[in-house]
Amino acid sequence: MATIIIDRFDGKNRFEQSYKLDAADVAGKTVLNTLLFIKQTQDPTLNFTASCRCAICGACAVRVNGHAVLACDTKMDDLIQTYGSDTFRIAPLANFKVISDLVVDWEPAMENLRKIHPGMVAKSEFSMKEGCRQNQKDFDRIIKQWDCILCGACASECNKLSADNRDYMEPFVFTHAWRAANDSRSKDPLLHGKPAVAGGLWNCVHCQECANRCPKGISAADDIAGLRGMVMAKGMTEGVGPAHAKSFYTDLVEDSGRLNEVRLALRTEGISTIARAGMAVTLLRQGKMNPLEAFGGETIEGHDALVKMIQAAHAAEKE
Amino acid sequence: MTQQFTRRKFLQSACITISALTVNMSGIEKALAAAAGVGPMATCDVLIIGSGGAGLRAAVAAMKKNPKLNVVVVSKCMPSRSATCMAEGGINGVTDFSKGDSYELHCFDTVKGGDYLVDQDSTLKFCEQAGPAILELDYLGMPFSRTAEGKVKARPFGGASKVRCNYSADKTGHIVAHTCLDDALSNGVKFLMDHELLDVAVDNGRCEGAVLRNIRTGEIAPVRAKAVVLATGGYTRIFWNRTSTPYIATGDGVAAALRAGVPFKDPEMVQFHPTGVVHGGVLITEAARGEGGYLLNNKGERFMKAYAPSKMELGPRDIVARAIETEIREGRGYGQGLESYVLLDLRHLGRDKIVNDLPQIRHVGKLFENIDLVDQPMVIRPTAHYSMGGIEVNRFDDMSTVVPGLFTAGEASCVSIHGANRLGGNSLADAVVTGKIAGDGAATFASQADFAAGKRLVDITARWQSRFRDATNGGDAKQLYAIREEMGAQLWDNMGIFRTQAKLDALTGTLADLRSRYEALRVPNANPVYNTVFTEYVELGNMLQLAQAACLAASERKESRGAHTREDFPKRDDANFLKHSMVTMDDSGKMRMGWKDVEITKFKPEERKY
Numbered sequence: 001m002a003t004i005i006i007d008r009f010d011g012k013n014r015f016e017q018s019y020k021l022d023a024a025d026v027a028g029k030t031v032l033n034t035l036l037f038i039k040q041t042q043d044p045t046l047n048f049t050a051s052c053r054c055a056i057c058g059a060c061a062v063r064v065n066g067h068a069v070l071a072c073d074t075k076m077d078d079l080i081q082t083y084g085s086d087t088f089r090i091a092p093l094a095n096f097k098v099i100s101d102l103v104v105d106w107e108p109a110m111e112n113l114r115k116i117h118p119g120m121v122a123k124s125e126f127s128m129k130e131g132c133r134q135n136q137k138d139f140d141r142i143i144k145q146w147d148c149i150l151c152g153a154c155a156s157e158c159n160k161l162s163a164d165n166r167d168y169m170e171p172f173v174f175t176h177a178w179r180a181a182n183d184s185r186s187k188d189p190l191l192h193g194k195p196a197v198a199g200g201l202w203n204c205v206h207c208q209e210c211a212n213r214c215p216k217g218i219s220a221a222d223d224i225a226g227l228r229g230m231v232m233a234k235g236m237t238e239g240v241g242p243a244h245a246k247s248f249y250t251d252l253v254e255d256s257g258r259l260n261e262v263r264l265a266l267r268t269e270g271i272s273t274i275a276r277a278g279m280a281v282t283l284l285r286q287g288k289m290n291p292l293e294a295f296g297g298e299t300i301e302g303h304d305a306l307v308k309m310i311q312a313a314h315a316a317e318k319e
Numbered sequence: 320m321t322q323q324f325t326r327r328k329f330l331q332s333a334c335i336t337i338s339a340l341t342v343n344m345s346g347i348e349k350a351l352a353a354a355a356g357v358g359p360m361a362t363c364d365v366l367i368i369g370s371g372g373a374g375l376r377a378a379v380a381a382m383k384k385n386p387k388l389n390v391v392v393v394s395k396c397m398p399s400r401s402a403t404c405m406a407e408g409g410i411n412g413v414t415d416f417s418k419g420d421s422y423e424l425h426c427f428d429t430v431k432g433g434d435y436l437v438d439q440d441s442t443l444k445f446c447e448q449a450g451p452a453i454l455e456l457d458y459l460g461m462p463f464s465r466t467a468e469g470k471v472k473a474r475p476f477g478g479a480s481k482v483r484c485n486y487s488a489d490k491t492g493h494i495v496a497h498t499c500l501d502d503a504l505s506n507g508v509k510f511l512m513d514h515e516l517l518d519v520a521v522d523n524g525r526c527e528g529a530v531l532r533n534i535r536t537g538e539i540a541p542v543r544a545k546a547v548v549l550a551t552g553g554y555t556r557i558f559w560n561r562t563s564t565p566y567i568a569t570g571d572g573v574a575a576a577l578r579a580g581v582p583f584k585d586p587e588m589v590q591f592h593p594t595g596v597v598h599g600g601v602l603i604t605e606a607a608r609g610e611g612g613y614l615l616n617n618k619g620e621r622f623m624k625a626y627a628p629s630k631m632e633l634g635p636r637d638i639v640a641r642a643i644e645t646e647i648r649e650g651r652g653y654g655q656g657l658e659s660y661v662l663l664d665l666r667h668l669g670r671d672k673i674v675n676d677l678p679q680i681r682h683v684g685k686l687f688e689n690i691d692l693v694d695q696p697m698v699i700r701p702t703a704h705y706s707m708g709g710i711e712v713n714r715f716d717d718m719s720t721v722v723p724g725l726f727t728a729g730e731a732s733c734v735s736i737h738g739a740n741r742l743g744g745n746s747l748a749d750a751v752v753t754g755k756i757a758g759d760g761a762a763t764f765a766s767q768a769d770f771a772a773g774k775r776l777v778d779i780t781a782r783w784q785s786r787f788r789d790a791t792n793g794g795d796a797k798q799l800y801a802i803r804e805e806m807g808a809q810l811w812d813n814m815g816i817f818r819t820q821a822k823l824d825a826l827t828g829t830l831a832d833l834r835s836r837y838e839a840l841r842v843p844n845a846n847p848v849y850n851t852v853f854t855e856y857v858e859l860g861n862m863l864q865l866a867q868a869a870c871l872a873a874s875e876r877k878e879s880r881g882a883h884t885r886e887d888f889p890k891r892d893d894a895n896f897l898k899h900s901m902v903t904m905d906d907s908g909k910m911r912m913g914w915k916d917v918e919i920t921k922f923k924p925e926e927r928k929y
C-alpha cells in the first residue's frame with residue numbers, strides 16, 4: 001500500500017489530501033502516471049499539468065518530499081528505494097504562485113525571461129539569407145544550456161527566491177541569458193548581460209541547489225558565475241557584487257592568499273557596512289572573526305604557487 | 320443565472336498586460352452584449368491560437384508585418400509545452416546545392432512521399448521557403464549541429480533522395496520550439512497562457528473572433544479579432560494512448576473550424592510512425608534508422624529487405640509501419656495482442672555514437688521499457704504520429720481558409736503539402752514556413768479590416784457558459800475516461816494501419832454510440848478554478864467529432880494511398896480518388912462528404928517504389 005499526500009488548493013482553501021494506492025498500482029509507474037491514475041480512478045478534481053510525458057516539454061514538474069522533479073521522468077520504484085518509504089508528499093513547485101493544486105503561475109517567470117532578451121542577435125557579418133557559421137567547439141560550448149526545458153525545477157529549489165524574490169529572477173532565466181551571451185554568433189553579450197545584472201545577477205547566494213536538482217543536469221549556478229565574469233570583463237565593475245568578487249581576488253593574489261573577512265565587508269559595501277555591526281560583534285564573540293585582520297594577515301604557505309595557478313587559469317580562459 | 324462577465328474581470332484574469340487586449344465598443348455592441356448577459360468584449364487585431372512552432376512564427380511575422388497591430392498568442396498551457404518540442408530528427412530544407420539537390424527535388428520527394436495527394440504548386444513554394452527558413456533559424460540563434468566548415472549540418476532521412484534533413488542532435492524540435500519562443504519573447508509577443516479555445520465564430524461569412532475559456536478562473540469570454548490564426552496542432556490524440564503526440568494536442572482548432580463550417584480536408588490521412596515504444600506510444604525518432612539502426616523480426620532478419628529493398632530501414636514511414644504490422648500479423652514479431660513488437664537494434668553503432676548523437680532516444684528507452692540501447696535492442700511498434708489532414712487551406716500564399724479572417728498553420732492546417740503521407744523532417748519545416756505565411760497573411764488582412772459585429776460570438780459564448788454549468792453538475796468522471804479509452808482502442812483496431820469497409824462500418828456505429836454516451840456525460844467538478852476535468856471533457860467532445868469525420872472519409876476513400884491502407888481496396892485508384900476528401904458539418908452535427916481536385920503541375924502520378 002502506497003500513500004500519496006498531496007498539497008491541494010482549490011482557489012480558496014489550502015488543504016492536504018491523502019490517496020491510498022495498492023503497491024501494484026504504483027510499481028513500474030512514473031510519478032505522472034501515478035497522478036493520472038489518482039485523477040482517473042479516485043479524484044477527478046485533482047489538477048496538474050502534463051503534456052509530452054517524455055521529459056522534453058517541462059509541464060509536469062512538481063515537488064516530491066520537498067524536492068522538484070519532472071513527474072514523467074521519475075519512477076515510483078526509485079523513490080521508494082531512495083526514501084525507504086512508500087509514503088510521499090507531492091506539492092506544487094515552490095517559488096511560484098499556486099493557481100490550483102499542483103498548477104503554478106508561469107506568467108511572472110516568462111516576463112523575467114523576456115527581460116533578458118532570450119533571442120540572440122547575430123553578428124553583422126552574418127545575414128538572414130546566408131545564416132551563420134559556427135565551429136563545433138563553439139557549438140559544444142552552448143549546447144548544454146539549450147537542454148533547458150523551462151520546467152521550473154531550479155526556481156523551486158532556489159533559496160534566494162524563497163528568501164526574497166523582489167530582487168532576483170528564476171535561475172533558468174540566467175541560464176538563458178548565458179547561452180545567448182556566450183553564443184559565438186552573438187553580436188552583443190551585454191544585450192543579455194545588462195538585464196541579467198538588473199535582475200539580480202549578483203544576488204545569487206551560491207547554494208548550488210538549482211544545479212543539484214536540474215533534471216537536465218544544467219548548472220544555473222555556473223551560468224550565473226559565467227555571466228558575472230562576462231559582465232565584469234565587459235566593464236560592468238560598479239556595485240557591491242563586483243566589489244565583493246574583486247575583494248576575493250585581491251586577497252588571494254595581491255594580499256596574503258587568505259580571505260580577509262574584515263576587509264571583505266569594507267571593500268564590498270564600503271562604509272555602509274557599518275549597518276552590519278551587530279553581525280560583526282556576534283562573529284567576534286564566537287571567535288569567527290579576528291579584528292586584527294583589518295591590518296592584514298600573514299601570507300599563506302605556497303602563495304607563489306597559488307598566484308601561478310590563477311595566472312594559468314587566466315591564460316587558459318583567454319585561449 | 321448568467322454569470323456577469325466584466326471587462327475588468329477578463330483583463331485581470333488574463334495573464335497579459337492591459338495593453339494586449341483593448342476594448343472597442345459601440346452602442347450596438349453594448350446592447351448586444353447586455354442582451355446576452357455578457358459584458359463588453361475584449362478585442363485584439365490578430366489572435367493566434369496555439370503556441371507551437373507555427374503559432375510562434377505566425378505571431379512574430381504578424382508583428383513584423385505591421386508593428387501597430389495588437390498580436391496575442393493563446394496557449395492552453397505555458398507556451399513551450401507543444402508538440403513541436405517533441406520532434407527529434409530534423410527539419411527539411413535545401414541549403415546545400417553542391418551535390419545536385421534542389422527545391423524541385425525536395426518538392427518531388429514530398430509529392431512522391433505523399434503518394435501524389437499533394438498540391439504540387441503550393442508544395443514547390445513550400446520547399447522554396449523551407450531552405451531559407453533554415454538559414455533564418457540559424458540567424459535567430461538556433462544551435463544546429465555543424466559541418467566541418469561551420470555550416471548547418473544535415474542527415475539522411477526517410478523518403479529523401481538527398482541529404483537535407485538539418486538537425487541539432489536528436490532534439491531538433493525542442494531546439495526549434497525554444498528558438499521560436501525566444502524570438503517571440505524578444506519581439507514582444509504577448510501571451511494568454513492557460514486559455515483554451517472553445518469555438519471560433521463565423522457570421523455572414525466572416526470570422527468574428529474566438530470564444531476562450533480562462534482555465535485559471537473558469538471565465539468563458541468572447542474575444543473579437545480582425546484575424547484569427549488556428550495553429551493548434553494535429554488530432555492523432557483521437558487514438559488516445561496509441562499516439563506519440565502530447566496530451567494537450569487534441570485538435571481543438573480543427574474541431575472548432577469544422578463546427579464553424581470550414582471543410583476538414585483529408586481527415587482519414589493519419590500517419591503511423593513505425594517506431595513507437597510499446598508502452599505509451601512515445602516515439603523513437605527516425606534518426607535511429609537514419610543513423611543506421613536495424614529493424615529485426617523474431618528470426619533475427621532485417622525484414623525491410625522484403626518491403627523496400629533499396630531503402631531498407633530508410634523507406635518512408637507508411638511502408639515501414641505496414642511492414643512491421645505485417646511481420647507481427649504473420650507471426651514474425653514478439654509478444655501478444657496490444658503488446659506485440661519487433662526490435663530496433665542500434666548496438667552495432669557503438670556506445671559513442673548512441674551516447675553522443677542519440678541521447679534522447681536512449682533516455683526514452685530507459686524510461687519506458689527499462690532498456691539501454693547501448694546493450695539491448697529496443698522493443699517497438701507503430702504509433703499514430705501526425706495528421707496530414709486538417710483545416711482546409713484555401714490559398715497557400717496567405718494560409719487563409721474559405722472564411723475571410725480565419726487563417727491556419729502547421730499541423731492543424733492542410734494545404735496539402737504532405738498528401739497521404741508526410742516525409743520525416745517536413746513537419747518542422749511546415750510549422751515554421753506556414754506559420755510565417757499565416758502570420759503575414761493575417762496581419763495583412765487585419766491591417767485593412769474592421770472588427771465584425773460579434774453577434775454570433777456572443778451567442779456561442781452564452782451557450783458555452785451554460786454548457787459548463789450543465790456538464791459539471793454531478794455525474795461520474797470515470798465515464799469520461801472510459802469513453803476516451805474506448806475511442807482510442809476502437810480507432811486503433813478499426814481505423815488503424817489496416818482498414819476494411821466492415822471495420823469502418825462497425826466503427827461508424829461505435830462512434831455514434833460513444834457520441835450519445837458523451838452527450839449524456841456529466842463530470843463532478845463545478846469549481847471554475849483550473850478545472851482540468853472540464854478541459855478533458857471539452858477535448859473529448861472535439862476528438863469524437865474529429866474521429867467521426869476521419870471515419871467517414873476513410874469509409875468513402877475506397878482505395879489504398881499512403882497512410883490510408885484499405886485491405887479491401889489494396890491498389891491506389893487515381894481514376895476515382897486522386898482528390899482530397901472534404902468533410903463538412905452542419906449545425907445539427909451531421910457530416911457530409913465532398914471532394915476537391917488535387918493540384919498537379921509537374922509530376923505525373925506514378926507508382927511509389929523505394
